[in-house]
Amino acid sequence: MNYYPISISRLIRQLCKLPSIGEKSAERLALYLLKAPEEEALELSRCISGLKEKIKVCSKCFALSDNEICEICNDPARDSGLLCVVETPADMIAIEKSGAFTGRYHVLQGLLSPMDGIGPEEIRLKELIQRVDNETIKEVVIATGTNMEGETTASYIAETLSQYPLKISRIASGIPMGGEVKYVDQVTLKKAMEARRDI
Numbered sequence: 001m002n003y004y005p006i007s008i009s010r011l012i013r014q015l016c017k018l019p020s021i022g023e024k025s026a027e028r029l030a031l032y033l034l035k036a037p038e039e040e041a042l043e044l045s046r047c048i049s050g051l052k053e054k055i056k057v058c059s060k061c062f063a064l065s066d067n068e069i070c071e072i073c074n075d076p077a078r079d080s081g082l083l084c085v086v087e088t089p090a091d092m093i094a095i096e097k098s099g100a101f102t103g104r105y106h107v108l109q110g111l112l113s114p115m116d117g118i119g120p121e122e123i124r125l126k127e128l129i130q131r132v133d134n135e136t137i138k139e140v141v142i143a144t145g146t147n148m149e150g151e152t153t154a155s156y157i158a159e160t161l162s163q164y165p166l167k168i169s170r171i172a173s174g175i176p177m178g179g180e181v182k183y184v185d186q187v188t189l190k191k192a193m194e195a196r197r198d199i
C-alpha cells in the first residue's frame, strides 16, 4: 500500500538506492526536503545533476576533476618528481586527507586481475609508463591495496619500471593484509606513506 503521494514515494524509492540508506532514512530525508526551504532542495538537485554533467576525469592522472586537468596536476607547489600510483579516485582522496603526500597521483582505474581477464591494457598502465617517459619523475610510490590484485599490480609496475633510473617504493606497513587503501584510517595511512619501502 502506498502511504505517500506519488512524487514523494518516487523520491523515497530513489533515496533507498543510495548506500546505507534504508527505507526509514529515505522517508525521513524525503520529508525533510519537503519542509526545507525551496532553495535548499533546488541546490541539492542542481548538485546531483551537475555531478553527471560536469565531472570529468583528469586527462593526465585520471582523477575526478572539474576541468580537463585537475587541480593537483596543475598545482605548481606539488612535487613533480614524486608520483603516487593508486587504484581509484577514492584511494587518492584518502591519501590526500592523510596529508602525508606532497607529490602528484596516477589513478589506475582498476587493478590487474588475470582471473577476471583484467590485464595491463584494461587499466591505465600504458599512460603511467608514458608519464614516466615524459615527466621528470624521481620516485614512484605504489599505493595499491594489499589484496591479491593490489600486490600483483604492484609487482607488475615495479618490474615494468625497473629499467628506469628512478626509485620505486611501496606503502604497506600498517595496511592490513587484504586491505583497501580507501578504508584505511588517516593516521595509519600517513604512517604507511612515511614508512614506504623500496621495492
Ligand SMILES: [Zn+2]
Pocket: 058, 059, 060, 061, 062, 063, 069, 070, 071, 072, 073, 074
Ligand atoms: Zn590530474
